[in-house]
Amino acid sequence: MKKVGGNGAGEREKESRFNRRAVKVEEAQRRTLAAADGLVLGSEFVPLRAAGGRRLAQTIVATCDWPPFARSGLDGYAVRAADIAAATPEHSAMLRVVDAVAAGGLALAAVQKGTAVRIMTGAAVPEGADAVVMLEQTAEALLDGGAPAVLIKHAGAAGQHIAPQGEEFRLGGALAVPGTLVRPGHVALLGTFGYAEVAVQKRPRVAVFATGSELLPVGAALAPGRIRDSNSCMVAAMIEQSGAEPIVWGSLPDEPQAIEAALASAWNTADLIVTTGGVSVGDYDVMADLFRAIKNGSSFQTMERNSNTTDVLTEGGYSTASYNRAATEVLFDRVAMRPGSPTSAAVIGGKLLFALSGNPGACFVGFELFVRPALLRIQGVMEALPRKVTAKLLTAVDKPSPHDRFVRTRLVSDSDGSLLADPLAFSKSSMMASIAEAEGLAVIPSGPKGAETGAVIEVILIP
Incomplete structure (x- = not known):
């Protein structure tokens, strides 16, 4: 951070560090989604077998009626309902069997008065038939002269055990819209209607790095005063869960030059950046310095290359590569919430930067409230905000707060089916014990x- 001389300058620096106006969670989410709307990455075609877990980029429509023909729902006999209207176990209706048809075939003979066709599950119903009788309600027989016949032991109604043409889908009907998460059931539909390739949204590439000189790689042995960087891997897993591709940089020291290099490289390779740590008001919170410099406009007053871009030269010594000034703004640098009130977001050079808290619990909450919705919106999801349910508190949350508090909880049902929220222990901002168990x-x-x-x-x- 830039050194300042004299008590007056020092006091102004201290005051500006605390001068961060908190916005409501809903307003911060609105700003986030508005920024994400301009970051849609386009689409790509992938083979159907690779479409699962991706977001559609096209409206999928039925390419034919489904079923494409009237088909039998079970093994049995295709008949005319009028011929079996009075059939009972004691007075069976005898019909001459004129053909047999399996799935994938067509009957060569039509069903006429007094006749039946043996039919298998999924086969096309023969012309003239308007009902199918299950095999268990029949018995084989022979007519005088040895011709094959069938005894029908139960009356039947027109349409029974027949799936009519177009019962599920009509030609041109919409099956799924852009932004839909392709699940195995969608893959089945897409295959049914001949979609060998599917247009899906491109996966956002998200650079992830944690700031903090106290951080060690996950595989390193602990050392006095040091902790392992668990946030980067947690955030990467949440990014993958959101349908995006993480690029994990690991941890960086609390040094402006290290942050500078990471940001410059990330802007060349990623569509969005998520950092953890360094957003509070401490002397070494370098991400907070960056956001403050952008707000003050000092980042874009020097080293101009052309009318549209300027190198960044902040109070903290940052000098990252050529950003578009018109596409740079701080969305928020404080949110009225607990935990994670220092959570910050900005658009820099047309790309989103989220600076989450270094405390694991606050980092987790910040991702769910802001980063995941942004990633979903970039992938074409219009209803991108997290789903909410109503529940009763199973145990009290006594701690007062000037802002809305987001408490990790599990969900249970009581005897009458009402949903209960059971707040988890160890849910302080710095604690991670309850993150894995949280359902809401x-x-x-x-x-x-x-x-x-x-x-x-x-x-x-x-999720």
């Missing part, structure tokens, strides 16, 4: 008392 984030409204047992609250569902 209980939203505890701001206030002096928290929320009592039995209070009805919203719970944000965790």
Whole structure:
């Protein structure tokens, strides 16, 4: 960070560090999605077998009626319902069998009065037939002269056990819209309607790095005063879960030059950047320095190359490569929430940068509220915000807060089927013990008392 001379300058620096206006979570999400709307990456075609887990980039429509013909729902006999209207086990209806048809074949003979066709599951119903009788309700027989026949032991109605043409889908009907997550069931539909290749949204490439001179690689032995960088891998897993591709840089020291190099490289290779740590108001919170410099406009006043781009030269010594000034702004640098109030976001050179808290719990919450929705929106998902349900608090959350609190919780049902939110222990911002068990984030409204047992609250569902 830039040195300042004199007590007056030092006081101004201290004051500016704390001068971060908190925005509501909903407003921060609105700004995030608005920025993400301009970052759609386009589409690519992939083989159907590789489409699972991707987001559609096209509307999928039925290329024919489905079923494409009236087909039998089971093994039995195709008949005219009028011929078996009075059939009972004691007075069976005898019909002459004129043909047999399997799935994939067509009957050569039509069903006429007094006749039947042996039919297998999935086969096309012969002309003239309007019902299928299951095999268990029949018995083989012979007519005088030895011709094959069948005894029908139960009456049947027109349409029974027949799937009519177009029962599930009609030609041209929409099957799925852009932004839909392709699940195995979608793959089956796509294959049914002949989609050998599918247009899907390109995966956003997300650079991930953690700031903190105290951080060690995951495989390193612990040392006094040092901890392992677990945030980078956690965030990378959440990025993959969101359908994007993480590029993990690992940890960086609290040095402007290291951050400079990482940002410069990331902007050349990634579509979006997520950092953890360095966003608070400490003397070594380098990401906070960067955001403050952008807000103050000092990042874009020198080293101009042309009318559209400028090298970044911040108070902290950053000098990353040529960004578009018109596409650079701080979206927010403080959010009215606990944990993770220092969470920050900016658009720099037309690319999104999220700076999450270094505390694991706050990092986790910040990702769910802001980063995941942005990644989904970039992949064409219009309903990108996390899903919410209503639940009753199983145990009280007594801690007061000036901002809405997001408490990791599990979800259970009581005897009458009502949904209950059971707040987890070890849910402080710096704690990670409850992250793996969390099924949702209980939203505890701001206030002096928290929320009592039995209070009805919203719970944000965790994928």
